[in-house]
Amino acid sequence: MIPHAPILAIVLPLFAAFLMPLVGLLSKRYNAAKACDWFAIAAMIGTLLLVADMAPSVWGGHILIYKLGGWSPPWGINLAIDGLSIQMALMIAALGTLVIIYSAGYMQRDTRKDLFYALTLLAITGMMGIVLTGDIFNFYVFLEIMSVSSYALIAFRRDSNAIEAGIKYLFIGSLGTSLILLSVAMLYSFVGSLNIADLGAKLATYRDGAQPVPAILIASLALFVTGVMIKVAMVPFHTWLADAFTAAPTAISALLAGPGAVVGIYWVARLPYLPFGLPVGIILISLGLLSMVVGVLMALTQRDFKRMLAYHVISQKGYMVLGIGLGTLGSVLGAQGGLFHLLNHSTYKCMLFMCAGAVLFRTGSQKFDELGGLGKNMPVTALTFLIGALAISGIPPLNGFVSKYTIYLGGIEAGLPIVTAIAVLVSALTFASFFKAFSSVFLGQRSERLRETQEAPKLMLFPMLMMAVICVAIGLLPALGFNIVGPAQSAAENSAGYISQVIGGI
Amino acid sequence: MVGWIWDPIVATAAILLGLLTAYGLLRIGHKIAKPRPTVEKMKTYACGEELKPEETHSDSEQFFSPIRRIFRPFYRYIQPVHTGVLSTYLLWAVVGFIIILAIILLTVR
Numbered sequence: 001m002i003p004h005a006p007i008l009a010i011v012l013p014l015f016a017a018f019l020m021p022l023v024g025l026l027s028k029r030y031n032a033a034k035a036c037d038w039f040a041i042a043a044m045i046g047t048l049l050l051v052a053d054m055a056p057s058v059w060g061g062h063i064l065i066y067k068l069g070g071w072s073p074p075w076g077i078n079l080a081i082d083g084l085s086i087q088m089a090l091m092i093a094a095l096g097t098l099v100i101i102y103s104a105g106y107m108q109r110d111t112r113k114d115l116f117y118a119l120t121l122l123a124i125t126g127m128m129g130i131v132l133t134g135d136i137f138n139f140y141v142f143l144e145i146m147s148v149s150s151y152a153l154i155a156f157r158r159d160s161n162a163i164e165a166g167i168k169y170l171f172i173g174s175l176g177t178s179l180i181l182l183s184v185a186m187l188y189s190f191v192g193s194l195n196i197a198d199l200g201a202k203l204a205t206y207r208d209g210a211q212p213v214p215a216i217l218i219a220s221l222a223l224f225v226t227g228v229m230i231k232v233a234m235v236p237f238h239t240w241l242a243d244a245f246t247a248a249p250t251a252i253s254a255l256l257a258g259p260g261a262v263v264g265i266y267w268v269a270r271l272p273y274l275p276f277g278l279p280v281g282i283i284l285i286s287l288g289l290l291s292m293v294v295g296v297l298m299a300l301t302q303r304d305f306k307r308m309l310a311y312h313v314i315s316q317k318g319y320m321v322l323g324i325g326l327g328t329l330g331s332v333l334g335a336q337g338g339l340f341h342l343l344n345h346s347t348y349k350c351m352l353f354m355c356a357g358a359v360l361f362r363t364g365s366q367k368f369d370e371l372g373g374l375g376k377n378m379p380v381t382a383l384t385f386l387i388g389a390l391a392i393s394g395i396p397p398l399n400g401f402v403s404k405y406t407i408y409l410g411g412i413e414a415g416l417p418i419v420t421a422i423a424v425l426v427s428a429l430t431f432a433s434f435f436k437a438f439s440s441v442f443l444g445q446r447s448e449r450l451r452e453t454q455e456a457p458k459l460m461l462f463p464m465l466m467m468a469v470i471c472v473a474i475g476l477l478p479a480l481g482f483n484i485v486g487p488a489q490s491a492a493e494n495s496a497g498y499i500s501q502v503i504g505g506i
Numbered sequence: 507m508v509g510w511i512w513d514p515i516v517a518t519a520a521i522l523l524g525l526l527t528a529y530g531l532l533r534i535g536h537k538i539a540k541p542r543p544t545v546e547k548m549k550t551y552a553c554g555e556e557l558k559p560e561e562t563h564s565d566s567e568q569f570f571s572p573i574r575r576i577f578r579p580f581y582r583y584i585q586p587v588h589t590g591v592l593s594t595y596l597l598w599a600v601v602g603f604i605i606i607l608a609i610i611l612l613t614v615r
Contacts, residue, residue: 168592175599213614222607229602236602239588239595279613283606297580298588300573303566368566397518429573436569444563476514 002053006066006079009050009089010129016043017121024114037104040117044100047128048093051086058086059487063501065134073134073503074198080134080502083491084339087484088131088266091343095258095350096124098463102354103251105459106361110249116156120255123149130263134502136184136275137194139267143180143231146263147173150256154248165240165247172240176230183223187275190216197502199275200495207277221276225283228271232264234287234321235294238314242298245310246366250357253306257313258350265320265342269335269488272328273495284325289422291318296429300436305356305366308437309349312392315426316345319407322419326410332489334410339492340485341403344474348388348400351467355385358456358464359441368437373446377453382442384464389438391471393431399474402481 002008020036027035054064058081066079073080081089100120107113126146133139151173155166188194191202206213226237233241245253272280295315302308323338358381359374360366375382391400404427411420455461474481491498574581587594 168595171592172595172599175596179603218610218614219607222603222610225606225610226599226603229606230599236598239598242588243590278610280610282613283609286609294580294584297577298585300570301567301581301585369563372563397514397521402514432570432573436566440564440566440569447563476518478514 001057001064002050004066005050005054006064006081006132007068009047009054009093010079010125010132012047012050013043013121013128014125016040017118017125020114020118020121027114034104036113036117040100040121041097041104043121044093044097044124047124048097051089051093051128054081055086055090058083059483063491063498065502074193074195077138078134078195078502079132080197080498081132082498083487084266084269084489085131085491087339087343087488088262089128090484091262091346092124092127092131092259095262095346096127096255098466099251099255099258099350102254102357102460102463105457106251106357107249108457112156116153116249119149119153119156120252122146123153123255124259127259127263131266134196135194136187136196136199139196140177140181140184143177143263146260147177147231150244150252150260153252153255154244156249156252157247159247161243162247165243169240169244172230172237176227176237178227179223179230180227183220183227186216186220186223190214190220195503196275197499200273200277201499201503203275203277213278217276217278221278221280224276225271225280228264228267229287232261232268232317232321233291233314234317235291235314238291238295241314242307242310245313245353246304246307250306250353250360253310254350254353254357257309257353258346261313261317261346261349262342265317265324265338268321269324269339269492272324273493274498277495279328281325281328284321284328285416285419288318288320288322288325289419291315292322292423292426293318296426296433299433300429303368305359305368305371305437305441306353308368308433309352309356312430312433313349315430316341316349316392318426319404319423320345322423323407323410326407326414326416326419327489327493329414329416331410331414333406333413335489335493336482336485337403337406337408337410339488340406340481341400343481343485344391344399344403344471347467347470347474348391351384351464351471352388352392354460354464354467355381355388358460361456361460362453363450368440370447371441371450372444373442374450374453375442376446377450378442378455380461381456381464382438384461384468385442386438387468387471389434391475393434394427395431397472397475399471399478399481402475402478 023036023039058064064081068077107116123146126142129142130139151166151170154169155162191199193199205211230237292315295311295318299308299311320338320341323334323341327335356366365371391398394401394404408420408423
């Protein structure tokens, strides 16, 4: 393994972000218009290689512990990378790389690319830090790095809609992070530690039911769950998402829908086991079901391409939260399905937003009623959108089918067939919604205004095609996904193993 | 892991075979009974009025109006409360927190 790979995976995009303004200045000085693009792409490929380098060791059963400054946990800050962390880190790095490549094409008409890439790389730094850290206060710090960068990125185009969406996300997102900070402060005052493994070890007596759970711990858990649910955008905390994803530059919508979704679900998967280990399954199942239904019904009536996709993000995250919630009731299939759905959804939702961006880039519109008949002009975009639409609707043999099917089985395994029935119904409504989207944008009569529309630039098509290939490959060979998700699910549930490897025993 | 319940290669082959069969039947059907529409039938019109391509585009909000009727309570009560007013949304978050706190109190104690 590359020495210091865990910290380098965070530091590399962080330093690249800080160097970006300098690269921007040099690119203007020497008239190298693409310098910022290539610098950002190189930084992300480097990050991906660092994360990929850690993966074999983690999948071999080890938890990588990186002690910052040589201080042992719980005294010092540490990074702890287990099967769950590595799945998330791989997804952030791989999808982040594809989003940056897409941005090189999508943002070519913008003049402040250095600022855009600096903020994007900072957001990716925050995401990477969230999934790699073993310290709960550092989780908060990285969450703020990601969130503040995201607020600025959403308002990047500075039109009235973007600024309103950015401010909404700022207020609601800040409420979420403030609740998490308050929860961390309560935990620290009660336990006297910020190390996640140490917290887990010291709270084990309450987990086992040996002692009654004190009020401060209940309040801390409620604050933490609410904060995480605001970030994940579960109903009724979902209100920031539709505006933000609609108004942001589409590359950023793709970033927040793909890698951005990862960080929230990472903590949803951790929550039932560490650091609290208290029962939250009923909350996860309830919020998951509510979000699935509300998200898809809201999506059905949207007239805006990106807004419709945004509501589907809420609905599909509901599946993941539901699956993880079923896992707390003893359904291994539910937990694996939830994490598998995260892997699949992040890929095809990123791709679907990229398709919407390609249409917006070429036509200047994201309104269904202003589009139509573009399948002839943009065949590759239409094909990739069709693959993504079928995948998200859970149609075999694509990847979305495998993860949704696993969640359906998880519902039955947990003794809740009604949950499976609702999940199947939501899938049918998802299909209906995407049928409308495909029909409105790519089929039907083409207006005179769209007659000369061209296919998206190759730099935008490349990541879309890559993701389409992943959707088909995982659908045909689901073992590829289960080989990543299996260790992640085992790691999430093995809190005793995590604690013993990080601090040497409970 | 899901091999015992779902073999994607076999299923994909079956789906492709089904699609090919359907396509073949369609072609054979077209050969046996060739469509011979009149000139009037080929025209896109409503009440005899000629329409421009953009006017034939179906309204995206009404695309699934039957579904809207089935889920009428949702579209009557839940959709309209998405007002876009920030203070209302912050109130939802506070109410959500109280519900979560109540559920945790009920399940933990």
